[in-house]
Amino acid sequence: MEFRVPLHFLALAVFAMGTSEFMLAGLVPGIAAALGVSLAQAGYLTSAFALGMVAGAPLMAALARSWRRRTALLCFLALFAATHVIGGLTTSFAVLLGTRVLAAVANAGFLAVALSAATGLARPGRALAVLLGGTTVACIAGVPGGALLDAAFGWRSAFWVVALLCLPAFAGVWRIPDTPAGAKVEGLRAELAELRPLTGVLVLAALVNAATFGVFTYLAPLAAGVAPVPVVLGAFGVGCFAGVTAAGRFADRWPGRIVAIGGPLLLAGWIAAALAAHIPAALLGLAFVQGALSFAVGSTVITRILHLATGAPTMAGASATAALNGGATAGPVVAGALLGVVSPFWVAAGVVAAALVVALVLRRQLTRAPGVSPRRV
Numbered sequence: 001m002e003f004r005v006p007l008h009f010l011a012l013a014v015f016a017m018g019t020s021e022f023m024l025a026g027l028v029p030g031i032a033a034a035l036g037v038s039l040a041q042a043g044y045l046t047s048a049f050a051l052g053m054v055a056g057a058p059l060m061a062a063l064a065r066s067w068r069r070r071t072a073l074l075c076f077l078a079l080f081a082a083t084h085v086i087g088g089l090t091t092s093f094a095v096l097l098g099t100r101v102l103a104a105v106a107n108a109g110f111l112a113v114a115l116s117a118a119t120g121l122a123r124p125g126r127a128l129a130v131l132l133g134g135t136t137v138a139c140i141a142g143v144p145g146g147a148l149l150d151a152a153f154g155w156r157s158a159f160w161v162v163a164l165l166c167l168p169a170f171a172g173v174w175r176i177p178d179t180p181a182g183a184k185v186e187g188l189r190a191e192l193a194e195l196r197p198l199t200g201v202l203v204l205a206a207l208v209n210a211a212t213f214g215v216f217t218y219l220a221p222l223a224a225g226v227a228p229v230p231v232v233l234g235a236f237g238v239g240c241f242a243g244v245t246a247a248g249r250f251a252d253r254w255p256g257r258i259v260a261i262g263g264p265l266l267l268a269g270w271i272a273a274a275l276a277a278h279i280p281a282a283l284l285g286l287a288f289v290q291g292a293l294s295f296a297v298g299s300t301v302i303t304r305i306l307h308l309a310t311g312a313p314t315m316a317g318a319s320a321t322a323a324l325n326g327g328a329t330a331g332p333v334v335a336g337a338l339l340g341v342v343s344p345f346w347v348a349a350g351v352v353a354a355a356l357v358v359a360l361v362l363r364r365q366l367t368r369a370p371g372v373s374p375r376r377v
Helices: 002-035 040-068 069-089 093-118 124-153 156-174 188-217 219-223 227-250 253-277 280-308 315-337 344-361 364-369
Strands: none
Touching: 002 040, 002 069, 002 093, 002 124, 002 156, 040 093, 040 253, 040 315, 069 093, 069 156, 093 124, 093 315, 124 156, 124 227, 124 280, 188 219, 188 253, 188 280, 188 315, 188 344, 188 364, 219 227, 219 280, 227 280, 253 280, 253 344, 253 364, 280 315, 280 364, 315 344, 344 364
């Protein structure tokens, strides 16, 4: 169908941006050595990107409300590409750190607008599955890809590859249906009012993502000595892609069932991982299953936000983006703070248990039909 081409070009841009986020895990040692900073300081690049994503989504979406949709997407994509060109050239760690913040802000703004644009091209569940599919493929390719590029050509090459990936995305964005400029500023208050009743659903999305990334961040050291690390990371990434793809088919029709069944299974899986992660076959199998369940449940919750916030066409995507990245920031911080005390698998289990309590309270919002039916394709 006609929607597929521009939607998949949006996913390509999301893939490039996700690759930029995940590749840092494999580049930190090379950056630290090349720019004369410690590993801990180089690690700040990851934190800077995460914080830029959380703050950038609502701020950039609010700024772009008065822009034409295509203009906003092109501007954010151009800024993102430019930060990687500068990052690939600079010899200053401070400049590189600044480019990571700007890249994250551009990423957040692009994703917020892209979510709104995508739901005009397909049902929210389908649209979200395609966009997050770009993120999950980046999850598979980003970490090993960054490490391989660093080993073969140096860490700067990874920045150039990401910048080049943006070029075909530019061509695709031109095919996105445009909107008129000039949205009234006072309409922002109405959109925020529309989102206020959905605070609990946003918290639920953040909790599920916090558990996911709390484990993913430390999956490599957890797998070391048990099973080949690239294979475990790959299994998790493939599971994420499978989960978000399945949710894209069913999240619009049966969101309550996916959360009600997938949520307890997700909790059981993290408990099983905590108890059996020392067994190679169990670790590999659970990496795939937990990746699938995490993204199936998480993307379904985000789909509900897009369904229920039809009166906030700009800020719904921004709020969803902020919730996802808020969880992705908080989860590794909490899991890291408890390292040596309790396994990240147990931390994830506790966070998912809290999410299930929230889901129980919000069961009507997770199942009731939205006031306005989305376009079906």
